[in-house]
Amino acid sequence: PRHLISAADLTRDDAVLILDTAEEMARVADRPIKKLPTLRGRTVVNLFFEDSTRTRISFEAAAKRLSADVINFSAKGSSVSKGESLKDTALTLEAMGADAVVIRHGASGAPYRLATSGWIDSAVVNAGDGTHEHPTQALLDAFTMRRRLVGPDAGIGRDLEGRRITIVGDILHSRVARSNVHLLHTLGAHVTLVAPPTLVPVGVEQWPCDVSYRLDDVLPKSDAVMMLRVQRERMNAAYFPTEREYSRRYGLDGERMARMPEHAIVMHPGPMVRGMEITAEVADSDRCTAVEQVANGVSTRMAVLYLLLGGSETALPSASARTE
Numbered sequence: 001p002r003h004l005i006s007a008a009d010l011t012r013d014d015a016v017l018i019l020d021t022a023e024e025m026a027r028v029a030d031r032p033i034k035k036l037p038t039l040r041g042r043t044v045v046n047l048f049f050e051d052s053t054r055t056r057i058s059f060e061a062a063a064k065r066l067s068a069d070v071i072n073f074s075a076k077g078s079s080v081s082k083g084e085s086l087k088d089t090a091l092t093l094e095a096m097g098a099d100a101v102v103i104r105h106g107a108s109g110a111p112y113r114l115a116t117s118g119w120i121d122s123a124v125v126n127a128g129d130g131t132h133e134h135p136t137q138a139l140l141d142a143f144t145m146r147r148r149l150v151g152p153d154a155g156i157g158r159d160l161e162g163r164r165i166t167i168v169g170d171i172l173h174s175r176v177a178r179s180n181v182h183l184l185h186t187l188g189a190h191v192t193l194v195a196p197p198t199l200v201p202v203g204v205e206q207w208p209c210d211v212s213y214r215l216d217d218v219l220p221k222s223d224a225v226m227m228l229r230v231q232r233e234r235m236n237a238a239y240f241p242t243e244r245e246y247s248r249r250y251g252l253d254g255e256r257m258a259r260m261p262e263h264a265i266v267m268h269p270g271p272m273v274r275g276m277e278i279t280a281e282v283a284d285s286d287r288c289t290a291v292e293q294v295a296n297g298v299s300t301r302m303a304v305l306y307l308l309l310g311g312s313e314t315a316l317p318s319a320s321a322r323t324e
């Protein structure tokens with residue numbers, strides 16, 4: 001495919017190819033010179049209409065490690081505040097010669113609009129759109145689970161097959177949960193969503209997963225437990241649960257973590273709100289992969305940019321290792 005808009009668009013073969021390529025890219029981080037020449041002369045634009053720490057920085061690091069030129073655009077401080085439309089912003093980027101546009105936008109569907117509008121020729125990568133999807137987050141999460149639960153040499157057909165993944169929190173507003181449900185289902189894992197009834201989306205019964213309201217029942221049967229932030233900014237204040245009530249029922253503390261199987265990991269896409277969905281004790285424990293997920297995000301995004309922009313196979317780290 002030319003674009004990456006939704007994890008639901010990925011076949012199992014697509015997903016496994018990206019994850020295997022990300023393993024190759026991870027080797028670059030272990031080398032003294034953390035760079036490949038693959039995308040020299042290509043331009044990647046980071047087009048961020050919503051705040052981001054991890055996604056924006058890791059796409060920038062990924063593009064730079066592939067030797068691409070990077071232009072960072074943030075809506076704050078741009079002419080968007082003067083009323084400029086997505087179309088005119090896109091045409092401006094096209095004029096700059098963008099080969100790939102990585103877009104984060106508050107409106108669900110904005111990346112799809114950009115990819116299908118005919119305004120630009122660039123490859124479009126969804127870096128999170130409203131409450132819809134965040135496909136590269138799901139890919140880096142699957143990469144992390146595969147490394148921790150299966151091992152780096154997992155081949156096609158063994159990826160996360162039968163693994164039990166629990167996603168806990170504000171499912172209603174979570175593009176991370178949506179993308180993870182699609183991708184994990186495609187990879188053969190079994191997903192259970194756990195949330196207060198008010199934070200479960202309408203129509204969830206059509207999703208390929210189970211839903212539970214009782215975290216304590218699900219924890220002992222989980223290989224990975226992914227904690228989500230409650231997204232106050234997308235919520236009417238009247239519906240916002242109190243911190244004490246929420247963390248008592250749905251927060252992960254040391255006592256609850258002890259109910260998980262010994263091999264099970266705790267994941268968080270970030271940003272974390274310590275004391276709300278996760279205690280500092282859990283966030284800082286060896287079982288929590290939040291920082292590892294960020295590092296894996298660079299390798300995964302390198303793989304996505306490399307595959308979308310048609311990097312040559314001879315430029316992969318394994319190819320240079322073979323000729324060394």
Ligand code: CP
Pocket residue numbers: 051052053054055056128137269270271
């Ligand atoms: N996980 C994630 O998307 O984090 P940022 O919002 O900081 O990019």
